[in-house]
Amino acid sequence: MTETLLAQPEADDRAPAKRLFIKTYGCQMNVYDSERMADVLRPLGYATTDTAESADFVILNTCHIREKAAEKVYSELGKLREMKDKRAAAGAGSMTIAVAGCVAQAEGEEIMRRQPAVDLVVGPQAYHQLPELLTRTARARGERIGADFAPNAKFDALSAEGAAARGVDGPTAFLTVQEGCDKFCTFCVVPYTRGAEWSRPAADVLAEARGLAAKGVRELTLLGQNVNAYDGQAVSGEGVWSLAQLARALAEIPGIARIRYTTSHPNDMTEDLIAAHGDGPDRIDALMPYLHLPVQSGSDRILRLMNRKHGRQAYIDLIARIRAARPDLALSGDFIVGFPGETDRDFEDTLDLVRQVHYASAFSFMYSPRPGTPASGMGAQVPDAVARERLHRLQALLFEQQTAFNASQAGKVMNVLFEKKGRYGRQAIGRSPYLQSVHVEDADHLIGQIVPVEILDGQQNSLKGRLIGA
Ligand code: SAH
Ligand code: SF4
Ligand code: F3S
Secondary structure (H helix, E strand, C coil): CHHHHHCCCCCCCCCCCEEEEEEECCCHHHHHHHHHHHHHHHHHCEEECCCCCCCCEEEEEECCCCHHHHHHHHHHHHHHHHHHHHHHHCCCCCCEEEEEHHHHHHHHHHHHHHCCCCCEEECCCCHHHHHHHHHCCCCCHHHHEECCCCHHHHHHHHHHCCHHHCCCCCCEEEEECEECCCCCCCCCCHHHHCCCCEECCHHHHHHHHHHHHHCCCCEEEEECCCHHHCCCECCCCCCECCHHHHHHHHHCCCCCCEEEEECCCHHHCCHHHHHHHCCCCCCCCCECCEEECCCECCCHHHHHHCCCCCCHHHHHHHHHHHHHHCCCCEEEEEEEECCCCCCHHHHHHHHHHHHHHCCCEEEEEECCCCCCCHHHHCCCCCCHHHHHHHHHHHHHHHHHHHHHHHHCCCCCEEEEEEEEECCCCCCEEEECCCCCEEEECCCHHHCCCEEEEEEEEECCCEEEEEECCC
C-alpha cells in the first residue's frame, strides 16, 4: 500500500502532467461532481484534456435516468476499449478507465462483467476515494468498486481538499447543497442511485461559496435533486436552515450577485422561499426570477400513479401564489409522456395544464421503464408510437410558449451577466435573469460583469441585445 502510494508522481514542475478526460452525462449535479473529481485528481498530477485518445485516465460520469442514457455508456466503453488496446499496442502507455455516477451505483457489477476494460467503478458518493481506488487498479476486481452511500464522507473529504482547490470556469458556478431523494416517484431511479435526502451544513456551503466568489464567480446555482427541501445544519450549529435562509446568507458574500437553485419539488416550496422571491421585507434581491418546478403530468390520475404526492390543482394554485409574490417570475418544468396507463384524456390534461401555466422553457421525455422501479412493473405500458406522437405535440406547444416568452422580451432593458465570447468578432454571450442566452456585439470586454442590455429580438433559443448607448 505504502509503495503504491509513493509511486504516485508529485504534482510538481518536473513531473509531466498526466492527462485526465472526463465525459459527463445527465444532470447538473453530475457536472458539479465532474469538476470536483478533477479537483481531487489535480494534486496527483492530472490536468484535464479535451479528448479521450490522449488521456491517461478516462472517467465516464454516467446517468441512469432513462434507458438511452444508460446504454450510451456501454457503447462509449466499447470505443474506449479500442483506444486503450491501440495505445498499449503502440507502447504509448496505459489508459485507466473509470465509470462514475448513477450507472456505476446502479449496475457496478454488471459494468465490470460487460466491459473488462473498465478498471474501476465509483458511485456518486465515493469520489473522494478516487485517488486511493486509482492506486488499486492493479488489484482484485472487488476492490475496484467504491459505492458507499455516505454523502457526508464525500463532502467532508472534498471540503478538506479546501474550497480554494476548486477550479472555476467563468463567472458562474454550480454548488451542490443537497443530495438524494426521499420522494420515490414510481418512475424514477434517483432515490436508488443517489440515496436518501441529505443537506450539507450551511457553514460548508458558505465556505465553498466564498472561495468561488474570491475567484470571480458572480452567480451561483445551488444544486440538489430536491434542492428546496434543503435543511442543512445552521451556521450556529444549532438547528437547521431552510433554502431561503441559506440563500440569504450566500447573497451577503461580496461578489455574489445572483443566486439560482434547481431542482425543486412542488411540495417543498415553502412560504419563506416564496417570500424570498417577493417584494416584501423578506425579499432576496440576488434571487433570480426563474424557477424550475417539474410537475411531470397534468392528470390527477397519472400523478397518483406516479406517487407525486400532489395533485394538478395544488400545482396550479402554488404557481398562482408564487406569481402573486413575483409577477415576472419565469417558470420551467419537466414532463413525462406515455407513463403506464396514460390515456388520450390524461394527455389532454397535461396539454391543458401547460396552456394554463405558460412555461418559459421545459424538458419533456418519453417514459422509459427503469429496472427496479415500481412503474416498470405496471400493466398498460403505452406503445412507443403513441408516446412519441404525444411527445411531439407537447413539445410543439412548449416550444411555442418558449418562443413567445423570448419574443416578449424585445424592447426591455435587463441585466445580463456576460459569461463567454461569442462566435463572431467581439460578440459576447451572457444570461438574462430568466436564464435566456443573450448575444451582444462588441461586448467581449465585459465578460464576468453584469451590465444592462437592451433586448432587440427574441428567438426560440436566445435573445439578441445591444449595450445601452451603443
Ligand atoms: N428531482 C427532480 C429531477 C429528477 S430527474 C424532480 O423531481 O423533478 C429529471 C427528470 O427526468 C424528471 O423530472 C423526469 O421528468 C425525468 N425522468 C425521470 N425518470 C424518468 C423515466 N423513467 N422516464 C422518463 N423520464 C424520466
Ligand atoms: Fe425522482 Fe421524484 Fe425524486 Fe424527482 S422527486 S428525483 S422525479 S423520485
Ligand atoms: Fe442522471 Fe443520476 Fe442525475 S440518474 S439525472 S445523473 S441524479
